[in-house]
Amino acid sequence: MFDVLHLDGTDLTAWPYARRRAALETLFADTPLRAPFTLCPSTTDPATAREWLTWTAAGLEGLCFKRLTEPYRPAARGWGKYKVRATEDAIVGAFTGPAAAPRTLLLGRYDTTGRLRFTGRTTTLPQTAGRAVAALLTPGGPAHPWTGWTFPARWGSRDVLDVTLVHPQLVVEVAVDVARDAVGGWRHPARLHRVRPDVSPEAVPPFGT
Known part of the structure; x- marks a missing residue:
């Protein structure tokens, strides 16, 4: 109090x-x-x-x-x-908004069993950033690890997002605060800092860290 x-x-x-x-x-x-x-x-x-x-x-x-x-x-x-904010790497697994200029990115990290876990979502992207990211994304396909999943519109909400799944190959660097949800994801939206084509998904720290 x-x-x-x-x-x-x-x-x-x-x-x-x-x-x-x-x-x-x-x-x-x-x-x-x-x-x-x-x-x-x-x-x-x-x-x-x-x-x-x-x-x-x-x-x-x-x-x-x-x-x-x-x-x-x-x-x-x-x-x-x-x-307090820190920069972290994460893998783009889906996005909201139009394919030509995504509005937000849904981010994931692999856990120790090799499962891609949802760790958070970005804030709304500027259109220029959305168009730049769009050029680096490829459709996810039916074998995507998040097929059939639903994602909350915001922390604690029952509303779900309309998302497009993408192949989890693009790594981005985001600024996040230290707040975590009950399972270890980022509670608050992350701010896109930059795209990291030089980093492989396997090099991203594991989920929960």
Whole structure:
């Protein structure tokens, strides 16, 4: 938990964040709250914040920040977020949108058994990038490892994508954050960085890494 808006029948939304944070820390100190309730760490020290950004191996996605003097404003974006991103290689297994200029790419990695696993999807590609990638893709055919699969339109959604399968031979480099889903895929869309014709699918790190 990183904020408290109501406490003991009192509306705290007009309080500055520094005062709400103090109330939240007092609540945790006075109440034996246990998991899944956890007090999110907070700091005003830049050096401490920079150290936290090195904790990606522990699953830290990034940092949220807010002015200490601001009240809570419903339906307004009062928090900023800085995400830690890394570049990773993945294999293009399918795409959405027109064949001449794909809109997004569906990415995979092989697991240790040799099965191509879906690991994530890119953000919407610029048309120039989509046309450049399209020239390097070939149809997947009936033996494609994802034949019969469905893919969610977004994380946690029941809506499915209309996809075109392609032969899993093209490797791309993408920028991803450290958030993972329950099976090890990338939770948030990846940003296409560049095409990697110099890298073979077999050289891509295994799924889940």
